[in-house]
Amino acid sequence: MALMPKRVKHRKSQRGRIKGNATRGNTLAFGDWGLQSLEPGTITGKTIEACRIAAMQYIRGEGKLYIRVFPHKPVTARPLETRMGKGKGEPDRWVAVVKPGTVLFEIAGASHDAARDCFARVAHKLPMKVRLLQRTHGTH
């Protein structure tokens, strides 16, 4: 099932703009391999779930997957074939706001080949360009 918050303060939120690069959540925190966003965008809870399933099917038992993003933001939509007006639409989906540099997923305990192939499958499902991150000496 798609990810969403358990409790929220407001049912609907304004759209907002994604400005600048990520200054937090842009380094590896748990694993040895990571998938880092190179473009701004939003990822729906369904997409995150699809990525999780694709990754788990591939690394099955070989490593541990960490999901570093969560869909906190509600997006509303209007029903089909309705006229404009009558107020804001109802919540339709939940999205994670992603800035360039955000680490989306991490894998620990997997080999380089396994992590690369796994993240290649995940990258196909994502709506933005991403790159593979590796924990290396002398960086963070």
Add this chain to the structure above:
Amino acid sequence: MSDDPKLTAQRRDSLGSSVSRRMRKAGQIPGSIYGHKQEAISFAVSADDLNPIIASGHKVVDFEIDGSVDKALIQDVQWNTFSTYVQHVDLLRVDANERVSTSVEIVVRGISPGVLAGGILEQIHHELPIECPVIRLPEQIVIRVTDLKMGGAIHVSDIPLPTDCTTTLPPEEVVVHVVEPRKAPEPDENEIASSAEPEVVGAKEEDSEE
């Protein structure tokens, strides 16, 4: 003669983000050195000199500026968003026998029998905060996991630290362990039905007021 790498820098008088940006484009990295109750000095250092030192894991350098050489600890390194280049470096003046607090990288070596048996090697801590004299500061701490079986763990107390070195982590803290792969729990039908839309904080109070 010290084994620490030498870093030669030039004093800089012009400060600010735009000057620093131009400096980085010209292959220089801005930095500052402070400590020992002396004045803080802003400097510029060549990226070609600094990057190999950072990549090697050295924490202490022989810092030369205006003809004088001091020992300095690399206190903080700021990277850009994508960790592709160093934006700024902070150095702390130290004496050779002074005790300092810093973090040292933990490197796991070897193949664990637990992993060969189907387990997952999970590293909880990638850095170890340690306090030790500058001359004994290790570049990295190597942990061998060749004896780590399924369900086994290496704790902070099991890590061999150099003489006079102490860590601030509690000794019972797990650094590396091998765990069995877990299956993701199946979603509960009731939970799916009840969580179609999240609970709104304070919604009931508003309804009752109306």
